[in-house]
Amino acid sequence: MDGGTEFVDGNALAGTLAEVFAVDVTAALARCGSCGETGPLAGLRVYGRAPGLVARCPGCESVVLRVNRGPGAAWLDLRGATCLRVDLPD
Amino acid sequence: MAGTAVPGRLTWRVATLVDAVEETPTARTLVLEVPGWPGHLAGQHVDVRLTAEDGYRAQRSYSLAAPAKGDLVRITVQELADGEVSPYLVRGLSIGDPVELRGPVGGWFVWRPTDPSPVLLVAGGSGVVPLVAMVRARREAGVRTPFRLVYSVRSPGDRLYADELNRPEPGLDISYVYTRTTPEGWPAPPHRIGVPDVNSGGWPAEFEPACFVCGPTGFVEKVADILVALGHDPRRVRTERFGG
Ligand SMILES: Cc1cc2nc3c(=O)[nH]c(=O)nc-3n(C[C@H](O)[C@H](O)[C@H](O)COP(=O)(O)OP(=O)(O)OC[C@H]3O[C@@H](n4cnc5c(N)ncnc54)[C@H](O)[C@@H]3O)c2cc1C
Ligand SMILES: [Zn+2]
Numbered sequence: 001m002d003g004g005t006e007f008v009d010g011n012a013l014a015g016t017l018a019e020v021f022a023v024d025v026t027a028a029l030a031r032c033g034s035c036g037e038t039g040p041l042a043g044l045r046v047y048g049r050a051p052g053l054v055a056r057c058p059g060c061e062s063v064v065l066r067v068n069r070g071p072g073a074a075w076l077d078l079r080g081a082t083c084l085r086v087d088l089p090d
Numbered sequence: 091m092a093g094t095a096v097p098g099r100l101t102w103r104v105a106t107l108v109d110a111v112e113e114t115p116t117a118r119t120l121v122l123e124v125p126g127w128p129g130h131l132a133g134q135h136v137d138v139r140l141t142a143e144d145g146y147r148a149q150r151s152y153s154l155a156a157p158a159k160g161d162l163v164r165i166t167v168q169e170l171a172d173g174e175v176s177p178y179l180v181r182g183l184s185i186g187d188p189v190e191l192r193g194p195v196g197g198w199f200v201w202r203p204t205d206p207s208p209v210l211l212v213a214g215g216s217g218v219v220p221l222v223a224m225v226r227a228r229r230e231a232g233v234r235t236p237f238r239l240v241y242s243v244r245s246p247g248d249r250l251y252a253d254e255l256n257r258p259e260p261g262l263d264i265s266y267v268y269t270r271t272t273p274e275g276w277p278a279p280p281h282r283i284g285v286p287d288v289n290s291g292g293w294p295a296e297f298e299p300a301c302f303v304c305g306p307t308g309f310v311e312k313v314a315d316i317l318v319a320l321g322h323d324p325r326r327v328r329t330e331r332f333g334g
Pocket of ligand 2: 035037
């Protein structure tokens with residue numbers, strides 16, 4: 001990985017996260033724990049190939065989210081995000 | 091698995107290839123029957139999973155190319171010569187064969203016919219797939235939202251959906267950028283997309299268009315930068331990088 005064009009958008013997280021969450025969270029706003037930039041998960045830079053994905057902040061390249069779909073379980077590491085805002089109908 | 095899905099939570103389903111269209115010598119549209127398909131928005135995608143006899147699995151995302159017709163959905167796959175999955179989907183899968191799929195997914199890179207903003211679509215290569223899905227959704231909804239499409243391709247023969255896009259359509263303007271070979275008598279030499287192409291083929295930033303950019307990662311980077319430099323609000327520039 002040269003960090004150049006070896007990534008796709010956070011849209012590519014949608015399938016794996018839809019296995020975990022009942023709503024689409026790629027449109028949810030996440031705040032980067034390192035630089036504070038806030039934007040949709042869809043705007044993160046996703047490296048790797050499903051089932052193991054690493055999503056980095058487009059502003060500072062810190063890891064915001066990791067997800068790994070293993071046999072019988074999904075591992076979701078959100079420690080790089082300080083906050084996640086999901087719009088929901090009332 | 092079929093029938094056991096909990097609503098809201100996504101699971102893999104088995105789709106069947108029922109029809110196929112050769113778009114170019116290296117790209118094919120697959121018409122897949124997915125029992126119980128819930129419908130989708132233009133711009134959403136599916137994940138496709140292949141499993142080898144030894145259990146090895148490979149998974150890739152493919153944009154939905156058109157509004158669903160009942161249980162029938164379309165994806166268009168561009169073959170990468172050294173690719174793991176795309177050559178099989180373009181040349182290996184036969185009518186009647188099953189393939190595992192999950193979706194529709196993605197709620198960000200989507201266009202809704204109720205959005206009145208003018209729309210700018212900028213496509214590089216197979217990145218045109220979800221953007222043509224938006225053109226088709228516009229047509230199907232019968233709305234007059236003005237659309238512009240800037241489509242960058244290597245050569246005239248690489249254009250996907252060429253016949254459909256050649257037909258004049260009120261409110262849809264298309265401009266082409268050729269990167270390797272142009273049609274005969276084309277006014278510009280082959281070149282990579284630049285500011286003048288996006289400027290003349292797009293909308294002025296003051297019109298506040300919804301911009302959708304899709305294609306290889308390097309292409310999307312460049313176009314997104316150009317749009318922002320031309321004054322478009324970064325929040326109105328939605329991107330879908332295909333990799334590469
Ligand atoms: C959300 C999303 C939607 C997508 N929609 C479509 C679609 O509608 N149609 C479509 O054809 N593809 C689409 N793609 C790309 C698709 O998921 C695969 O990446 C592509 O088919 C290549 O897979 P492969 O297994 O054949 O190649 P791989 O074995 O994965 O890759 C082979 C080589 O090609 C390089 N490469 C990977 N992708 C590209 C690329 N796009 N351009 C140039 N080089 C590349 C790799 O780095 C590698 O060196 C989409 C991707 C995403 C993330
Ligand atoms: Zn950051």
